[in-house]
Amino acid sequence: MPAVVIVGAQWGDEGKGKATDLLAEHIDYVVKFNGGNNAGHTVVIGNEKYALHLLPSGILTEGVTPVISNGVVIDLEVLFYEIDALNARGIDTSKLRVSANAHVITAYHRTIDKVTERFLGKRQIGTTGRGIGPTYADKINRVGIRIQDIFDENILRQKVEGALDSKNHLLVKIYNRRAILVEEIVSDLLSYADRLRPMVADTALELHQALEANKVVLFEGGQATMLDVDHGTYPFVTSSNSTAGGASTGSGIGPGAFQRVIGIVKAYTTRVGAGPFPTELFDESGEFLRATGFEFGTTTGRPRRCGWYDAPIARYSARINGLTDFVLTKLDVLTGLKEIPVCVAYEVDGVRVEEVPVSQSDFHHAKPIYETFPGWDEDITGAREFTDLPKNAQDYILAVEKISGARISAIGVGPARDAIIQRYSLLD
Ligand code: GDP
Ligand code: IMO
Ligand code: MG
Numbered sequence: 001m002p003a004v005v006i007v008g009a010q011w012g013d014e015g016k017g018k019a020t021d022l023l024a025e026h027i028d029y030v031v032k033f034n035g036g037n038n039a040g041h042t043v044v045i046g047n048e049k050y051a052l053h054l055l056p057s058g059i060l061t062e063g064v065t066p067v068i069s070n071g072v073v074i075d076l077e078v079l080f081y082e083i084d085a086l087n088a089r090g091i092d093t094s095k096l097r098v099s100a101n102a103h104v105i106t107a108y109h110r111t112i113d114k115v116t117e118r119f120l121g122k123r124q125i126g127t128t129g130r131g132i133g134p135t136y137a138d139k140i141n142r143v144g145i146r147i148q149d150i151f152d153e154n155i156l157r158q159k160v161e162g163a164l165d166s167k168n169h170l171l172v173k174i175y176n177r178r179a180i181l182v183e184e185i186v187s188d189l190l191s192y193a194d195r196l197r198p199m200v201a202d203t204a205l206e207l208h209q210a211l212e213a214n215k216v217v218l219f220e221g222g223q224a225t226m227l228d229v230d231h232g233t234y235p236f237v238t239s240s241n242s243t244a245g246g247a248s249t250g251s252g253i254g255p256g257a258f259q260r261v262i263g264i265v266k267a268y269t270t271r272v273g274a275g276p277f278p279t280e281l282f283d284e285s286g287e288f289l290r291a292t293g294f295e296f297g298t299t300t301g302r303p304r305r306c307g308w309y310d311a312p313i314a315r316y317s318a319r320i321n322g323l324t325d326f327v328l329t330k331l332d333v334l335t336g337l338k339e340i341p342v343c344v345a346y347e348v349d350g351v352r353v354e355e356v357p358v359s360q361s362d363f364h365h366a367k368p369i370y371e372t373f374p375g376w377d378e379d380i381t382g383a384r385e386f387t388d389l390p391k392n393a394q395d396y397i398l399a400v401e402k403i404s405g406a407r408i409s410a411i412g413v414g415p416a417r418d419a420i421i422q423r424y425s426l427l428d
Pocket of ligand 1: 039042044330331412414
């Protein structure tokens with residue numbers, strides 16, 4: 001069972017961090033392959049709560065080698081801030097490996113992210129403002145700065161000059177901001193060189209060698225399927241491939257190595273930022289989910305938009321990622337509801353549509369068609385076997401599983417590390 005991928009099956013914040021932490025004691029390497037510090041993963045271990053953004057969640061487990069691979073964009077200030085914060089709490093980060101090919105988020109990427117959002121006005125994406133989009137744009141435009149550039153001052157200066165040339169015109173003339181000095185950026189990046197050097201590696205080679213030696217490698221996706229730049233609700237997406245294919249291009253490991261692809265899905269749906277969301281609730285049910293599920297962003301603190309479970313989205317994720325399993329989280333949040341609606345299809349301009357429409361306009365117009373299931377009142381946070389769940393909760397899971405495109409192998413019943421029901425093994 002060498003390579004396993006975890007991806008978000010909705011719009012993020014499904015509990016990927018907790019799922020990674022659950023598997024971490026069985027794995028040797030954990031790889032973050034996409035995104036950057038736009039991610040926010042909360043992991044609860046005993047009385048301790050950890051919020052991780054740039055570092056993979058598997059770093060919390062002793063003995064695991066954490067890897068930040070080439071597909072990630074790295075804000076170095078955040079990297080060392082997170083490392084120091086974990087070290088201060090007794091977590092060992094000394095095994096961390098960072099790809100020489102990963103791109104670097106600089107001050108100008110953060111600035112451009114914020115000013116372009118402001119200029120978009122009503123059309124804004126609602127980004128996290130961390131510079132993610134502008135850094136990936138530079139990567140695709142071939143004017144990005146990579147980790148390896150930091151170790152050659154001349155090359156670094158040339159590249160920063162090249163990148164800032166046109167950007168300063170844009171910042172000054174269009175956005176009415178001050179020009180950014182090349183030396184400011186160069187000296188900031190160079191200030192991290194000594195601390196960074198021992199971590200930097202050919203991570204694709206190291207991961208390949210680990211897989212050859214039969215080590216277990218877990219690829220931890222940031223963001224989610226519906227935020228993927230190719231397969232999500234474009235343009236209301238992030239700028240990386242957060243679907244399972246991103247694990248291959250984002251790490252340099254061929255697709256044949258991935259034996260298990262696990263989609264993390266909430267028992268309801270949330271979204272942060274703008275964009276279509278067919279099952280979104282604007283009434284007290286939405287408030288109930290937000291308050292009970294504590295749906296506020298780990299990264300920005302923004303309240304998350306909440307809605308019912310959307311089975312066409314689950315099926316879409318199962319297809320796009322080739323999911324072998326789902327981990328369904330936050331079932332406990334539904335406790336106390338009399339009835340639980342599940343979206344089984346959409347109505348688009350008066351026509352019933354079974355799958356996520358390819359046309360973005362149709363998806364904007366899609367109205368959910370619901371089937372309703374009876375709820376339960378019993379506290380389920382102590383359930384550890386499927387049969388510990390009340391009959392109505394079991395029936396809900398079985399009904400959702402039937403229409404979601406892959407088996408539900410584990411069920412989250414609370415934020416704690418052990419608050420999970422395992423139905424099928426995720427690693428064999
Ligand atoms: P990620 O970005 O996918 O890692 O998810 P986040 O950490 O942003 O958001 C998930 C939140 O739900 C975190 O606060 C977790 O502690 C919490 N959580 C995860 N699984 C469960 C669960 O089964 N029940 C409850 N109540 N909370 C959960
Ligand atoms: P995790 O890994 C939820 C959303 C932002 C915005 C859009 C683009 O915790 O699930 P960006 O800053 O990436 O350019 O913003 O994507 N977004 C997330 N939403 N969870 C995340 O990560 C997200 N990362 C980005 O809110 O709508
Ligand atoms: Mg999150």
